[in-house]
Amino acid sequence: MAIEIPKLPEHMHSGATRFIGRDVKRVEDPALVSGTVEFIDNLDIPGMLHCAILRSPHPHARVLKVDTSAAEALEGVAAVLTGEDARRWSNPAYTAPEGWGAYCVAVDKVRFVGEPVAAVAAENRYIAEDALELIRVEYELLPPLATPQAAMAPGAPVLFEAHDSNVVQSRVYNWGEVDRLFAEADHVVSNSFRWNRVGANPTETFGCICQWDLAENSLTVHGAYQTPRFWVAARAMALNLPSNKVRIVSHPMGGSFGGKGGPRGTDISALLSRKSEGRPVKYIEDRMEYLIAGFSQSWDRHYEASLAVKADGTVTGFKVRLIDDQGAGTEGWGTISVAKPLAAFTGPYRIEAARYDTVLVATNRAPSGAYRGYGPPPHFLVLESLMDMTARKLAIDPAELRRRNYLRPEQFPYTTPAGNEYDSGNYEAVLDKLLAMADYRGLREEQSRARAAGRLIGIGVASTVEPGVFDWNAYATVGVPGIGVPEGVKLAFDVFGNLTVVVGFTLQGQGQYTVAAQIAADYWGMDFNAVKVTTAATDVTPPHFGPGGSRLGVAIAGAVLGASQKLEDLFCCVVAHVMQTQPDQVELMDGRLRLKQNPAVGMSVAEVAGLMLSRADLLPPGVEPCPEATYVWTAPNRTMPDEEGRCRSYLTAANATHLVMLEIDRETGRTDILKYFIVDDCGTRLNPGNLEGQLQGALAQGVGAALYEEYVYSDDAQPLVTTYVDYLIPTIHEIPMAKKDFVVTPSPFTPLGAKGCGEGAMHTTPAVIHCAVNDALAPLGLEIRETPASPRRLWQLLHQAK
Amino acid sequence: MTTKQRINLHVNGKAYERDVEPRLTLADFLRHELHLGGTHVGCEHGICGVCTVLIDGRSARSCLTLAVQVDGAQVTTVEGLRNRQTGQLHPIQQAFVDAHGLQCGFCTPGFLMTTLELLGENPDPSTEEIKEALGGNLCRCTGYESILASVRLAAERMRAGG
Ligand code: FES
Numbered sequence: 001m002a003i004e005i006p007k008l009p010e011h012m013h014s015g016a017t018r019f020i021g022r023d024v025k026r027v028e029d030p031a032l033v034s035g036t037v038e039f040i041d042n043l044d045i046p047g048m049l050h051c052a053i054l055r056s057p058h059p060h061a062r063v064l065k066v067d068t069s070a071a072e073a074l075e076g077v078a079a080v081l082t083g084e085d086a087r088r089w090s091n092p093a094y095t096a097p098e099g100w101g102a103y104c105v106a107v108d109k110v111r112f113v114g115e116p117v118a119a120v121a122a123e124n125r126y127i128a129e130d131a132l133e134l135i136r137v138e139y140e141l142l143p144p145l146a147t148p149q150a151a152m153a154p155g156a157p158v159l160f161e162a163h164d165s166n167v168v169q170s171r172v173y174n175w176g177e178v179d180r181l182f183a184e185a186d187h188v189v190s191n192s193f194r195w196n197r198v199g200a201n202p203t204e205t206f207g208c209i210c211q212w213d214l215a216e217n218s219l220t221v222h223g224a225y226q227t228p229r230f231w232v233a234a235r236a237m238a239l240n241l242p243s244n245k246v247r248i249v250s251h252p253m254g255g256s257f258g259g260k261g262g263p264r265g266t267d268i269s270a271l272l273s274r275k276s277e278g279r280p281v282k283y284i285e286d287r288m289e290y291l292i293a294g295f296s297q298s299w300d301r302h303y304e305a306s307l308a309v310k311a312d313g314t315v316t317g318f319k320v321r322l323i324d325d326q327g328a329g330t331e332g333w334g335t336i337s338v339a340k341p342l343a344a345f346t347g348p349y350r351i352e353a354a355r356y357d358t359v360l361v362a363t364n365r366a367p368s369g370a371y372r373g374y375g376p377p378p379h380f381l382v383l384e385s386l387m388d389m390t391a392r393k394l395a396i397d398p399a400e401l402r403r404r405n406y407l408r409p410e411q412f413p414y415t416t417p418a419g420n421e422y423d424s425g426n427y428e429a430v431l432d433k434l435l436a437m438a439d440y441r442g443l444r445e446e447q448s449r450a451r452a453a454g455r456l457i458g459i460g461v462a463s464t465v466e467p468g469v470f471d472w473n474a475y476a477t478v479g480v481p482g483i484g485v486p487e488g489v490k491l492a493f494d495v496f497g498n499l500t501v502v503v504g505f506t507l508q509g510q511g512q513y514t515v516a517a518q519i520a521a522d523y524w525g526m527d528f529n530a531v532k533v534t535t536a537a538t539d540v541t542p543p544h545f546g547p548g549g550s551r552l553g554v555a556i557a558g559a560v561l562g563a564s565q566k567l568e569d570l571f572c573c574v575v576a577h578v579m580q581t582q583p584d585q586v587e588l589m590d591g592r593l594r595l596k597q598n599p600a601v602g603m604s605v606a607e608v609a610g611l612m613l614s615r616a617d618l619l620p621p622g623v624e625p626c627p628e629a630t631y632v633w634t635a636p637n638r639t640m641p642d643e644e645g646r647c648r649s650y651l652t653a654a655n656a657t658h659l660v661m662l663e664i665d666r667e668t669g670r671t672d673i674l675k676y677f678i679v680d681d682c683g684t685r686l687n688p689g690n691l692e693g694q695l696q697g698a699l700a701q702g703v704g705a706a707l708y709e710e711y712v713y714s715d716d717a718q719p720l721v722t723t724y725v726d727y728l729i730p731t732i733h734e735i736p737m738a739k740k741d742f743v744v745t746p747s748p749f750t751p752l753g754a755k756g757c758g759e760g761a762m763h764t765t766p767a768v769i770h771c772a773v774n775d776a777l778a779p780l781g782l783e784i785r786e787t788p789a790s791p792r793r794l795w796q797l798l799h800q801a802k
Numbered sequence: 803m804t805t806k807q808r809i810n811l812h813v814n815g816k817a818y819e820r821d822v823e824p825r826l827t828l829a830d831f832l833r834h835e836l837h838l839g840g841t842h843v844g845c846e847h848g849i850c851g852v853c854t855v856l857i858d859g860r861s862a863r864s865c866l867t868l869a870v871q872v873d874g875a876q877v878t879t880v881e882g883l884r885n886r887q888t889g890q891l892h893p894i895q896q897a898f899v900d901a902h903g904l905q906c907g908f909c910t911p912g913f914l915m916t917t918l919e920l921l922g923e924n925p926d927p928s929t930e931e932i933k934e935a936l937g938g939n940l941c942r943c944t945g946y947e948s949i950l951a952s953v954r955l956a957a958e959r960m961r962a963g964g
């Protein structure tokens with residue numbers, strides 16, 4: 001039976017919506033504020049050992065000898081794991097493209113500071129760390145490759161012997177007649193940009209408990225996993241286990257933002273469990289490990305880019321050359337971040353043609369990983385900075401320049417030059433609302449007065465498109481196979497008519513359990529508290545992916561609605577049988593299955609569920625006593641990429657425009673954000689409170705990336721950032737409380753018209769802040785094209801200029 | 803292994819006597835010896851404030867405090883906030899729920915304890931005073947806006963006797 005998922009809340013035919021779109025209190029919160037949530041380090045399993053990992057102090061070295069005898073002899077130590085064990089029992093991490101992964105413990109050589117060289121399982125963490133000090137490792141140092149330039153230099157040592165160079169991939173995409181448009185342009189605006197490494201830094205680091213059952217040859221893993229099923233498949237491959245013998249129980253997470261853990265902690269604890277006769281082994285990454293080697297580092301980029309522009313400010317072409325420092329291999333899936341910009345390459349603009357020239361390089365920095373946005377935030381910083389440079393060159397107001405280039409409402413659905421389809425939007429309406437809310441003209445006047453008084457005040461306006469609801473095809477160009485990202489739920493009514501929604505992922509902060517409960521409660525006309533959302537282990541949940549790629553709000557809505565509809569059909573059959581009529585004569589309305597012709601006659605949902613479970617004699621022939629249904633949602637109509645990588649990949653295109661006013665202190669180089677405004681359009685807003693939280697939270701991460709955060713490496717590839725004293729997460733003092741408003745252009749393609757929006761402001765904030773910083777510097781003839789625009793960098797710039 | 807030292811202390815009003823290694827941190831002691839897992843650990847080097855507890859009424863980093871240092875002290879953790887019998891949330895906890903003051907909730911116990919100290923000393927703090935008090939607590943999820951609103955709401959309700 002075809003399942004038709006309602007495209008707008010008002011199309012839900014089961015009664016008035018009481019929870020969708022309302023600011024419902026989160027079901028997650030009472031336990032979280034009480035401190036009773038089972039984060040992974042709160043779980044103890046009887047007989048459990050604790051793991052500590054010895055990490056390489058060298059960025060590049062041959063491992064000649066690892067002597068673990070003294071560590072093994074220490075009282076309280078159960079097992080010590082070395083590269084030899086890893087070689088014997090496991091495989092290098094699977095990567096895309098293939099062949100750029102390493103064993104979980106270094107075999108033969110280390111390629112980055114922090115790479116595991118041995119690990120200990122002991123009675124407690126203190127003893128495990130004592131034991132690390134007793135392990136002797138002999139290294140032969142190899143030349144460190146600290147930059148892509150060094151790694152690509154002729155004669156540079158090769159990091160991965162299976163390849164003959166350090167270039168992971170070199171690929172040029174051509175979309176349309178780029179050369180002609182540049183030749184015909186009245187202006188070409190070009191520049192280079194440097195985006196330095198930043199990363200997720202959830203307040204909770206990664207943790208897991210692995211238990212290898214030696215009799216069954218199976219592995220059970222409890223831990224902080226964003227995408228549990230995905231991890232099951234990868235562990236089975238890495239650890240030579242049948243995939244149905246790896247079971248992950250995902251625990252609530254203290255944030256993730258894409259960057260949690262990487263594969264090594266799990267594989268090391270698993271092998272330690274195997275080596276200690278199957279005792280459970282807990283590994284809790286500490287913050288220094290996370291910062292140095294926790295796959296938290298993302299986007300290490302060297303850009304050269306240009307716009308082709310007509311005299312009236314119309315931008316016709318966009319060229320980008322990107323050299324991307326992946327670090328020591330691609331086990332953290334950093335390659336995806338280079339592919340993802342294809343989904344929104346030309347942003348919100350009518351740019352006709354584009355070229356993307358990419359070189360992905362392995363170096364001796366830590367392998368890079370996923371972080372909120374997964375690639376486009378630096379890309380948009382480049383595009384928006386070039387837009388501002390164009391505006392300055394042509395003496396057009398930057399907001400006006402953007403307006404002239406926006407896609408128009410009648411152009412949707414719109415296929416971009418890079419091949420993705422944008423579902424809907426009204427960019428000009430967003431801009432208008434923003435400029436009015438901010439009193440843009442007034443701000444510009446204020447700026448002129450302040451400038452006249454010698455103050456460095458800047459204003460930025462930036463617009464982006466957030467690709468929402470990812471599909472694997474978006475990453476096919478870097479070797480990721482497949483189409484379809486399943487998100488499944490099981491709805492189960494019990495004998496009293498209470499409803500349990502089983503999902504495949506766990507809490508991470510976005511409030512998705514609440515969203516699932518809102519939709520289910522509305523569909524079934526139930527009391528919100530009669531719906532319980534819960535998760536289960538990977539071996540029993542329906543296919544799922546979990547949060548990622550701004551998809552879960554949309555995907556979970558689709559899954560809950562799909563399962564509800566299946567179940568409604570079943571309930572209609574049951575009621576029809578009991579009432580001696582046809583199923584199409586029965587409808588669900590406001591929590592009752594009633595006769596269409598005689599609405600006063602019917603049964604409550606609870607009565608139907610109870611009847612199914614306790615009066616099998618009354619069921620129609622062939623109907624099982626099971627008031628449950630499973631539905632797995634995936635984005636419809638995705639296509640395989642063509643030879644230029646063009647495909648329908650991300651299902652939705654949310655849009656936002658931000659406006660910031662800031663001031664740079666000449667004496668300290670410090671930037672103060674004075675005012676911040678956001679107007680966004682992500683279609684139907686399922687839970688406005690959640691959404692507001694996502695926006696403001698992403699704004700804070702964007703401020704960090706734009707002004708403070710950076711993983712600094714020395715010239716010989718030593719990480720200089722090892723604590724939060726060095727990695728500057730913004731505090732409450734640095735973050736502006738943004739004024740926000742929105743426009744609603746529902747997606748015509750998604751459940752209830754919602755668009756992916758979880759990455760939110762991360763796409764726009766770094767760009768708009770850099771635009772404003774350069775606006776502030778413009779009267780001095782200065783410009784910064786490197787992130788972060790930290791106090792130190794701005795101070796140097798201002799003082800060199802003196 | 804080092805010799806253990808005996809400590810006596812109160813945690814959330816309850817008396818404990820334990821023998822601990824001198825190097826055991828208060829955070830580990832609370833979490834793994836007393837099984838009070840609500841005090842979380844985010845950095846273990848004193849920056850993030852996730853591990854904040856009250857020691858004799860003053861906020862402190864439990865990751866930088868050794869268990870032996872709290873011998874004789876009164877320690878308050880997040881578990882001490884809600885009503886132990888009824889489970890009813892403390893007004894500060896309720897305000898965080900009502901004003902969306904959390905997302906993942908991992909930093910929240912630290913913010914709650916810092917707020918408890920603040921409102922104990924200053925029932926009607928200005929925005930600047932709230933920011934000053936919370937400046938040592940990192941939150942990676944919320945962007946702080948809703949936390950600020952939660953503290954304001956808690957102050958308001960507590961002044962009204964809630
Ligand atoms: S864990 Fe104590 S300050 Fe971060």
Ligand code: FES
Pocket residue numbers: 203254255509903904905906907908909910940941942943944
């Ligand atoms: S709510 Fe996640 S760190 Fe604050």
